[in-house]
Amino acid sequence: MNPKIISYSKGPQFRGGNAVIPFMLVMLLIVFSGLSIVNQFWIFLLFSLPMLVFLVNFILDIQGVEIDKAKGLVREYKIQFFIKKGEWQDLKKFNKITLDKEHYVIQQVTIYSSMARTNGGRAVTNENHNRLLISLVNQNPRLNIILLEKNNYWEAVDLCLKLSKNLNLPFDDLYDTRMMNAKNRRR
Numbered sequence: 001m002n003p004k005i006i007s008y009s010k011g012p013q014f015r016g017g018n019a020v021i022p023f024m025l026v027m028l029l030i031v032f033s034g035l036s037i038v039n040q041f042w043i044f045l046l047f048s049l050p051m052l053v054f055l056v057n058f059i060l061d062i063q064g065v066e067i068d069k070a071k072g073l074v075r076e077y078k079i080q081f082f083i084k085k086g087e088w089q090d091l092k093k094f095n096k097i098t099l100d101k102e103h104y105v106i107q108q109v110t111i112y113s114s115m116a117r118t119n120g121g122r123a124v125t126n127e128n129h130n131r132l133l134i135s136l137v138n139q140n141p142r143l144n145i146i147l148l149e150k151n152n153y154w155e156a157v158d159l160c161l162k163l164s165k166n167l168n169l170p171f172d173d174l175y176d177t178r179m180m181n182a183k184n185r186r187r
Helices: 020-038 042-060 153-167 174-186
Strands: 005-012 062-068 073-080 083-085 094-110 117-119 122-138 145-150 171-173
Touching: 005 145, 020 042, 062 145, 094 153, 094 174, 122 153, 145 153, 153 171, 171 174
Parallel strands: 094 171
Antiparallel strands: 005 062, 062 073, 073 083, 094 122, 117 122, 122 145
């Protein structure tokens, strides 16, 4: 591994939950592939295995970020058939590293839930989630790059401080600033 390249894998993204039909197709192909092995129908495997590899690669949607300190470049990548693809950008375009907390809600439709509210005859529950986002910030907010998501605040701060030192960029803890401002308003 090259010590001049910092790499953060975001792991499989599963197309943001929008790959249900390809997933079902993969399951169907696995069942038919198993049946073709049992029945020694090898020609089906010849066609199904490449399709399985393609569909699994499509469904997983593995993503990450690489920072090349030696060349001063950064890129968001996607792994497609074991090859990282993504456009390199100049690291000088980014002026700081930030840590912020994001809150999001996931709605789940359930059949059996005594605590759920009904929504058109369906039981709906809300799950609240929080995550800490470590980002490289550009002057244009659309070009910001989320490096990592963390759950532990102190781990995230430690990582931000190390990264700030490594890349020679200032670190701005937006979450802590917002909490301090809220605390000062209550006084």
